[in-house]
Amino acid sequence: xxxxxxxxxxxxxxxxxxxxxxxxxxxxxxxxxxxxxxxxxxxxxxxxxxxxxxxxxxxxxxxxxxxxxxxxxxxxxxxxxxxxxxxxxxxxxxxxxxxxxxxxxxxxxxxxxxxxxxxxxxxxxxxxxxxxxxxxxxxxxxxxxxxxxxxxxxxxxxxxxxxxxxxxxxxxxxxxxxxxxxxxxxxxxxxxxxxxxxxxxxxxxxxxx
Amino acid sequence: xxxxxxxxxxxxxxxxxxxxxxxxxxxxxxxxxxxxxxxxxxxxxxxxxxxxxxxxxxxxxxxxxxxxxxxxxxxxxxxxxxxxxxxxxxxxxxxxxxxxxxxxxxxxxxxxxxxxxxxxxxxxxxxxxxxxxxxxxxxxxxxxxxxxxxxxxxxxxxxxxxxxxxxxxxxxxxxxxxxxxxxxxxxxxxxxxxxxxxxxxxxxxxxxxxxxxxxxxxxxxxxxxxxxxxxxxxxxxxxxxxxxxxxxxxxxxxxxxxxxxxxxxxxxxxxxxxxxxxxxxxxxxxxxx
Numbered sequence: 001x002x003x004x005x006x007x008x009x010x011x012x013x014x015x016x017x018x019x020x021x022x023x024x025x026x027x028x029x030x031x032x033x034x035x036x037x038x039x040x041x042x043x044x045x046x047x048x049x050x051x052x053x054x055x056x057x058x059x060x061x062x063x064x065x066x067x068x069x070x071x072x073x074x075x076x077x078x079x080x081x082x083x084x085x086x087x088x089x090x091x092x093x094x095x096x097x098x099x100x101x102x103x104x105x106x107x108x109x110x111x112x113x114x115x116x117x118x119x120x121x122x123x124x125x126x127x128x129x130x131x132x133x134x135x136x137x138x139x140x141x142x143x144x145x146x147x148x149x150x151x152x153x154x155x156x157x158x159x160x161x162x163x164x165x166x167x168x169x170x171x172x173x174x175x176x177x178x179x180x181x182x183x184x185x186x187x188x189x190x191x192x193x194x195x196x197x198x199x200x201x202x203x204x205x206x207x208x209x
Numbered sequence: 210x211x212x213x214x215x216x217x218x219x220x221x222x223x224x225x226x227x228x229x230x231x232x233x234x235x236x237x238x239x240x241x242x243x244x245x246x247x248x249x250x251x252x253x254x255x256x257x258x259x260x261x262x263x264x265x266x267x268x269x270x271x272x273x274x275x276x277x278x279x280x281x282x283x284x285x286x287x288x289x290x291x292x293x294x295x296x297x298x299x300x301x302x303x304x305x306x307x308x309x310x311x312x313x314x315x316x317x318x319x320x321x322x323x324x325x326x327x328x329x330x331x332x333x334x335x336x337x338x339x340x341x342x343x344x345x346x347x348x349x350x351x352x353x354x355x356x357x358x359x360x361x362x363x364x365x366x367x368x369x370x371x372x373x374x375x376x377x378x379x380x381x382x383x384x385x386x387x388x389x390x391x392x393x394x395x396x397x398x399x400x401x402x403x404x405x406x407x408x409x410x411x412x413x414x415x416x417x418x419x420x421x422x423x424x425x426x427x428x429x430x431x432x433x434x435x436x437x438x439x440x441x442x443x444x445x446x447x448x449x450x451x452x453x454x455x456x457x458x459x460x461x462x463x464x465x466x467x468x469x470x471x472x473x474x475x476x477x478x479x480x481x482x483x484x485x486x487x488x489x490x491x492x493x494x495x496x497x498x
Contacts, residue, residue, distance in 0.1 A: 083275035110390035132392035136265040189443040207431035
């Protein structure tokens with residue numbers, strides 16, 4: 001379990017050195033959104049060859065929900081907090097998104113499916129698991145809102161770039177070498193299930209005796 | 210003196226805010242105990258950060274989680290209580306009051322299922338159930354905001370004359386399906402029997418039961434213990450990245466049923482949102498938790 005302090009943008013070599021189960025702290029500019037329609041629009045833009053309002057190529061794209069209030073700052077917004085959401089609901093869209101924009105870091109919580117793991121292996125990308133319910137701690141890492149785009153969406157669905165310092169600790173759930181804690185834990189649990197059920201049956205018989 | 214709409218509005222608004230900013234004391238204690246027992250280093254660290262996150266939110270009067278969920282209230286009305294105004298409307302007004310005054314402000318989570326548009330209000334919001342308490346001179350209000358993290362994985366299935374083994378395997382399968390995703394360690398509530406709707410309601414009530422209280426019936430108390438052990442043997446661990454602590458508790462209840470036998474499984478995530486207050490006929494408000 002190694003700890004990595006990464007400053008964005010990161011190189012493929014930086015990412016390659018990281019393994020599932022490691023701990024990461026991020027500094028620099030991250031892009032966050034939790035909107036399903038936002039993901040779809042990003043893919044539509046890539047397919048149409050239309051540039052996004054921000055450059056996320058090789059960047060960090062995270063499923064963090066954020067509350068951004070209008071304020072007298074250069075971006076016109078201040079971020080009050082952020083917090084991860086379950087990434088698997090974007091499973092159908094993430095492989096295309098990871099490949100289209102050559103993402104280096106994705107994240108949220110709960111992991112991504114095997115098609116994303118394959119896409120991440122191709123582009124050299126890791127998945128970071130942030131603490132669900134970590135709203136107060138994660139908010140401390142926010143330095144400023146760099147930009148807010150696609151304001152036709154509600155706050156947490158917009159394409160938001162945040163400048164952060166030492167955002168973490170985040171657990172590397174999936175690395176760029178095809179290792180996934182989520183797959184491993186699911187497989188382990190399935191493998192253990194017959195033993196767990198045997199034990200459950202024994203405990204029940206003992207209790208009912 | 211009848212209970213006024215104003216008191217109900219204020220209490221429902223406050224309960225929602227407390228549930229967003231404070232992890233229940235028994236839950237914080239249990240997480241700290243689990244941290245000491247956890248044998249997987251990563252799981253141990255995650256549990257430690259959970260306790261830290263809960264304490265930070267409380268100290269800074271901040272949100273524990275940004276997903277404030279949808280408002281759900283379970284109301285139990287004592288038969289000796291009277292009201293001087295509308296109750297249902299007072300609860301709607303209570304949530305609206307929280308939305309208007311919340312600091313930090315809350316995100317839009319209430320979703321119209323037909324258009325998927327999100328806002329702060331919608332048909333039948335807040336979701337409220339009513340029950341009676343014979344002889345009591347108070348009304349009890351439980352608030353448990355519900356979000357997608359766990360809500361997505363709850364399940365119900367109707368069996369025909371199931372064995373205990375079948376019921377327990379179904380609970381375990383439902384936990385396995387959720388796996389790493391519902392922000393473990395979770396609380397698992399199981400409702401056995403009754404009817405479709407009643408089983409779901411029992412499961413939800415079980416989730417909200419304080420820690421340390423076992424079902425008074427020995428058969429179910431033993432089932433709660435062995436299922437907790439079984440779930441913690443799956444290895445998903447804190448935040449689903451590995452460890453011995455996948456569930457904090459399993460709470461089970463049952464109702465007599467027919468030969469068809471619904472089994473409902475409900476979850477709460479590690480922050481275990483639940484608050485409760487009583488409003489007495491004389492206007493006194495007591496915060497239970």
